[in-house]
Amino acid sequence: MTISVGEAFERILGRDAGMRVVAWDGSSGGPDDGLTIRLHSPRAVSYLLTAPGELGAARAYLQGELSIDGMDEANPYEVLKHLGVDVSARLPAWRDLRDLVGVVRSTGLTVPELPPEETPGQLRRLASGLRHGRQRDAEAISHHYDVGNDFYEHVLGPSMTYTCAVFETPETTLEDAQFAKYDLVARKLGLEPGMRLLDVGCGWGGMVRHAVKHYGVTALGVTLSLAQATWAREAIRRDGLEGRAEVRHADYRDVTERGFDAVSSIGLTEHIGVKNYPAYFRFLRDHLRDEGRLLNHCITRPDNKHPGLPTRGFINRYVFPDGELTGSGHIVEVMEDAGLEVKHHENLREHYALTLAAWSANLAKHWDDCVALAGLRRARVWGLYLAGSRVGFEDNGVQLHQVLATRTSAAGASGYPLRPSFT
Structure with a gap:
């Protein structure tokens, strides 16, 4: 006798998984x-069966075919924390296989329609070029960052800063923590009046404007997102920083100026592809003067076992197409092989969990406005993404590292103080 849909899921998941499945036919397990x-x-x-794991569940949820009792779609953190980062299905016992096949047949298994917010898989993306080619990079950035500046203003808050903040205490406000992050970067770079800063992947120009306003430098930022560049230019004009601050809508590889005193890369490395790290860090080194400093700030894996492994599943299809992470040790190795001298290395993992919690709270506070701007499915994607990422940082599934290096001269001069002021 064929078992019910609910019973089938109970056998697959196991009763100790802490989940009860209730099907449309009234059955449960x-x-x-x-x-x-x-x-x-x-x-x-x-x-669920055509994409086992988080991707299939996300598709069903986004299409309204799956729901979880008590889940806040604006901030599903509590549910995701309960589920954990990995809920694995169990292989059914041989005696259950026939019954499970019967359930699949009875439900009329089909290849379902995908939510329109989902990007195609890696093979289908080849139509727009190889991964991390210029055209495909631009399309990946546009997918994520051009959702609309109004949407980001609701989620990120007044700073319009979409990278890990630095919190003095868990009660520190997001705005104060983002100011502290920019200030930490500026102090690590040793910025002083009259210096020239290059900020690659500058987003909405937060680091550019902070460095010009508070440290008296001239700064150039570049971003592949036209929406970001447009917003940043208006902010520069509004702050009266024209002539000292500039944001270009361009690929960082198109920067021809050299001899910068400092280079900041805050949240760009995740997008360029691990195989491109050697060329990337050589490019940044070549654009520094001798004794100039580079600060690289990026999300990393907690180990160095799988360098170059692309992100997959929900994040790859809905949030960061073509994103890749590696361990901080691999990043340090590549930076050193590119001729940079690493001087300081810091993990801000817990700070990113707090940052994501603040962004989730902003999304929940402005939920109706965000749905109106981006649509319900896109807003749900962001709810899952922010809350799930918070769980990942809390559980040490991912980390955030800042690595500071100098372009040390051939004579061994680094310009780095014996006791830097930021420590």
Whole structure:
């Protein structure tokens, strides 16, 4: 006799998974006191079985075919923390296989329609060029960052800063923490009046404007996002920084000026591809003067076992197409091989968890406005992405590292103080 849909999921997940599945036909499986997952039609099963794991579940959720009792779609942190970063299905016992096949047949398994917010897989993306070619990089950046400046203003707050902040205490406000991050970068770079700063992947120009206003430098920022560049230029004009601060809509590789006193790379390395790191760090070194400093700030893996492994699943399809992470040790190795002398290395993992919590709170506070701007599915993507990323940083599934290096001269002069002021 064929078992019910609910019973099938209980056998696959196991009763100790802490999840109860309730199907559209009224059947259920799993403990009564577990997290209740509701499958609203046979299409939910098709999503789950054609892409087992987080991707299939996300597709079903975004299409309205799956829901979880008590989950806040604006900030699903509590549910995701309960589920953990990896909920693995169990292989069914041989005696159950026939019954499970019967369930699949009875639900009419199909290849379901994908949410329009999902980017195509790696092979289909080849139509726009190889991964991390200029055209494909520009399209990947546009997918994520050109969702609209109004949307980002709601989520990021007045600083319009989309990178890890630095918190004095857990109660520090997001704005104060973002100011502290920019100030930490400026102090690590040893910025002083009259210096020239290059900020690659500058976003909405936060580092550029901070360095010019508070340290008296002239600064050039570059971003592949036209929406970011447009917003940044208006902010520069509004702050009266024209002539000292500039943001270009350009690929960092198109910067021809050289001899910069400092280079900041805050949140760009994740997008360029690990195989391109040697050329990337050589480019940055070549644009520094002797004794100039480079600060690289990026998300990393907690180990160095899989350098160059692309991100997959939900993040790759919905958030950061073609994103790649590696361990901080691999980054240090490549920087040193590119002729840079590493001077300081810091992990800000816990700070990023706090940053993501603040962004999630902003999304929840402005949920209706964000839905109106981006649509319900896109807003749900952001709810999942921010809360899930917070869990990842809290659980040490990902980290955030700042690595400071100098272009040390052939004679061994680095210009680096014996006791730097930022430590």
